[in-house]
Every structure is written in C-alpha cells, then in structure tokens.
Amino acid sequence: MLSDRIQTLSPSLTIAISSLARDLKAQGKDILSFSAGEPDxxxxxxxxxxxxxxxNDGFTQYTAVPGIPELxxxxxxxxxxxxxxDYAPSDIIVSNGAKQSLFNLFQAVLNEGDEVIIPSPYWVTYPELVKYASAVPVIVETNEISGFKMxxxxxxxxxxxxxxxxxxxxPSNPTGSVYSKEELESLAAVLxxxxxxxxxxxxYEKLVYDIDFVAAASISEDMFQRTVTVNGLSKSVAMTGWRFGYLATPNKELIAAMNKLQSQSTSNINSITQKAAIPALLGEVDAEIEQMRRAFEGRAEEAVKLFNEINGLSxxxxxxxxxxxxxxxxxxxDSIEFCKELLQSTGVAVVPGIGFGAEGYFRFSFATDITTIREGIRRIEKFVQSKK
Incomplete structure (x- = not known):
C-alpha cells in the first residue's frame, strides 16, 4: 500500500530516543534526557x-508564500x-523550519541517481531527504584528527x-565542529x-566558542553563486516551536521552483511567527543571544572536563x-546497545552515534542546566565503570 519513496525513509533516532525518554518519565521513572536538540x-x-x-492586530490571514516583504x-x-x-529580498524564501527549506531544495534540484556529498558525522536528516529525492548520499567519513571536518x-x-x-x-550537529575561513577556502578551491x-x-552560527563564524557563501564570488545558505531561529534564539527557517540563493530559477513547491504544499508559514521573527533578525535580541551563548560555553567547558576524566571515554x-x-x-x-543499556539502567538518555553515521560515539546535548549535566555525567561514569 505504501509508496516506494516513503519506504526509503528511516525513523529519526534523535526523535525516537527523546520520545522514549519522555514516555519513561511519564511513567514516573527518574530520567535525565540529553537527547534533544533544543535550547532550555x-x-x-x-x-x-x-x-x-x-x-491583537488581527494579523492572522494568508501571506505571500515566501514571506511578507518586511520579513x-x-x-x-x-x-x-x-x-x-548581499542577497535581495527576492533571493529568500521562508519555510517551516530549516528542515522544510532543505526538503524544498532537494526536491527542486535532485534527480534520480544524482550524488550528494555528505561529511559524517552528519545531522540525521540529510541522507534521508536525499534518498527521498531519489538521489544518492555519498558519505565522506571524517575523524577526530581533522576535528570532524572534511x-x-x-x-x-x-x-x-x-x-x-x-x-x-x-557549526556541526552532532560534533560542534566549525569550519575556519582557511578550511572553507580550501574546499572552495576544489569546487x-x-x-x-x-x-x-x-x-548554529550564533553559538560559537573561541572561533569566528564564517559563512560559506562569503568566501568568494564563485562560492556565493554556487552556495545555498540555509538558516533559521530555532537554536540561537530559542524558537524551536515557532518553526522559522529560511533559505537564500542568487539563483532566481531555484527560488521560483521552491516557491512553486511550497505553494502546493504548506503555502506560507504562520503569519504570527513571521512578525515575531523580525526583531530577532534585526538584532534586537542580540544581548539575550549572547547570554545564552556564554551559558552554553560554560557548560561545554565543564562537561568536556568531566567526560575526559572518565576512564574509557573521551x-x-x-x-x-x-x-x-x-x-x-x-x-x-555498538552505540545503539550502549545507549539502550544506559537509559534502562541509569535513566540517562543520549543518542547513538550510528544515527549520525559514526559508530562508537554518542551525542550528548548540554542544552540543560549544569546541575543536571553533572548528575548525568556522574551516572554515565558509574555505568562505564560497570562495563570495564
């Protein structure tokens, strides 16, 4: 009964783990979840x-598909x-999160048999959306020596x-790696x-630590013309549930194609979110963003120290x-088995690395308070000691 296309998709491990953790918590179990990619x-x-x-102003009707002009x-x-x-407003389309921006892009561009190069570890959704477009994910394995960068x-x-x-x-989900200007220039030269x-x-561009963020499209005119910039407000401005993502490209034909696709699927994103996003984009909450960034940076430093003190982990x-x-x-x-046992025996939920294309790892989100982070790592240490 189901289409061949839908059967190419695999369930998201991050969502599956987060859902299981919520279910166990609802049953009254002591669960600490470090699986969700969502600011606290x-x-x-x-x-x-x-x-x-x-x-209150009654701004509740349909808008233009790509977004209202002021947005x-x-x-x-x-x-x-x-x-x-330098993008013109007509070079931009706003969608229901960056995930829809990517879906629209892949559907508009990819044909059967086209190859898409994806460095691993990767965000779980990339290869799934590529396969759904009948294209072929080509996985390039990175490692810790290169800082998990291609x-x-x-x-x-x-x-x-x-x-x-x-x-x-x-920056990368799940590794937190950030490409420097020099690294981007070397990749650009190949292309x-x-x-x-x-x-x-x-x-995650606003959440960087001890490094300057550089946009890929800013490297050269050649990169600007070939690059589609995808971004949103979910992570840096703590707007996950508002569903705001955007895509920018100077390719007018591509923008027109994605507008056409979105017009026949979701149409515009909700009007209230469009209005709410404007002050964030204009820099009016930059002070709050910096407060969040500094809090994340402090958590990262302590969590890294604590994990690296555990014999067997790094x-x-x-x-x-x-x-x-x-x-x-x-x-x-076997990261799936490791994470399953960890959750069942200690109540700590993390995401298996295999879901990101890298076996022998797990992803730990430090988007929660430092007390919870300390307790979670303490439980992980106890679990690891029991395995040795």
Missing part, C-alpha cells in the same frame, strides 16, 4: 511581545550585517561526474570550475552548537 531557554520577551501584537527585508539585512552577504583532499576524491551537491554544516551546488547549513571540545560527540570505542562499538 525561553524565547526572548521582545519576540513574544511582537507575536502578541500581531495577534524578507529583515532576513536580507541580517545576512548583510552578520555575514557580509578536508579538501577528501572532497576532491568524492567528486564524480554524478555529483550534484555537497552539504556543509558549520572552482564545477557545477556542484553547496548547501551551507548555518543554523571527547573533543566543541567549537560551536550545544552538543558533545563522546567517543566510547574503548567500551563499545
């Missing part, structure tokens, strides 16, 4: 006030101010006549003279986002 901070009041005003202007302003990127030599070796696209994620599109997922300090990608290879090479 509330949406800034300025944004909520703008949403309330929109409701698209605000996105363009943000990209110029923060990233030195090198120019690896990119060059992965390119074939069928390569249509390469996905870059900086010069090709027709390969770059998809740059920059969702972790690199993240350069961004709010995740640790913890190496458990000295304990187990």
């Amino acid at each position: 901070f509330g949406t800034p009041q300025r944004i909520k006030d703008e949403a309330i005003k929109a409701i 698209l202007e605000a996105v363009a302003s943000k990209l110029k101010r923060d990233n030195n990127l 090198t120019a030599d690896q990119l060059s070796a992965a390119i074939t006549p069928k390569t249509k696209m390469v996905i870059l994620t900086s 010069e003279g090709t027709d390969i599109m770059v998809v740059s997922d920059e969702m 972790v690199l300090k993240p350069q961004g986002a709010f995740y640790l990608f913890v190496n458990i290879k000295d304990i187990s090479n």
